[in-house]
Amino acid sequence: MPRPLAALLFPAHCRLCRAPVSGDPDLCPGCLHDLPWLEAACAQCARPLVQAHGPALCGDCQRHTPAFDAATALLHYQPPTDYLVQRFKFAGELALAPLLAGLLATKIAARPSTLPGLLIPVPLHPSRLRERGFNQATELARVLARRLGLSVGHRLCKRVKRTEPQSTLPVKQRRANLRNAFTLTSRLTAGHIAIVDDVMTSGHTSEELAQVLKQAGARRVEVWVIARAGH
Ligand SMILES: [Zn+2]
Ligand SMILES: [Zn+2]
Structure with a gap:
């Protein structure tokens, strides 16, 4: 219509x-x-910073360089972002994907940096995909790809381990939970990739996936998310 x-x-x-x-x-x-727009953020992991004077790194990234090279987040993960993301993800309101990813696309298009050659949505384990009926990261990546003229590697990456939700685990077990969670199904042809997800909390998921992509030959890996948790 x-x-x-x-x-x-x-x-x-x-x-x-x-x-x-x-x-x-x-x-x-x-x-x-x-909306709680995320403006002052770590250039590498998008963790909110109290104030940013040009490109700045958070303490964590200064101590330990993540496997991904940069991260862009649209919003703080705080009300009402959490409400919007939960309606999208758990109540199946897919119409929120064009809204949220559309706003993120506008932010990304305004950056001076080069766009990646490929978007990779963080894959869900097949059993979780069956339960939910859709992958929220894929829905966001579709919108971003359309708005920015990019392509999406829909089946390039698989989640081979059904991991426990990170939020249910003690901090120490979170890295181990994700180890060997992802695998690539074919050869990488793009050197510059953006991983797409809804929310970045600890960054462990992006870290694990970025490591797999770097080992497969990716030169630059970015992370694009709607919301970033953390202080
Ligand atoms: Zn209103
Ligand atoms: Zn950081």
Whole structure:
């Protein structure tokens, strides 16, 4: 259905305050303005920094260089980002993918840096994909690819281990939980890759996947996420 007709028949409401809105994105100007935009962040892992004076690294990245080279996050993982991400991921509101990934695409397009040759959504284990019915990272990567003119390696990477949700584990076990979780199904042809995920918390998932990509010959690996947790 053409969008103007659809808008007439089903007037859109702001996803957060229910005020009537027209067109994309499905947030009213007030709620859009009030989102917790992540501005001051570590150049390498996107961890929020109290204040950034140009490119700055957080303490963790200064002590231990991550396997990925840079990370870009759109929002702080705090209300109402957590609500939006949970509606998207657990309530299956796939219409939130164009909203969230569209905003992230705008942020990425505004950077001066070169775009990657390939996007890789963090894969779900097949059994979890069956339970959820979709991979939230794939839905985001599709939108990012369309908006930025990039391609997505949908089946290039597999999750071979069904890991426990990181949030349920003690910090010490989180790295071990993800070890050997990912494998590549074919040869890498792109040298510059962006891993796409919904939320980055400890960074261990991206770290593990970035290591696999680097071992397979990737020269530069970025991480793109909607939201970044941590202080
Ligand atoms: Zn609103
Ligand atoms: Zn950092």
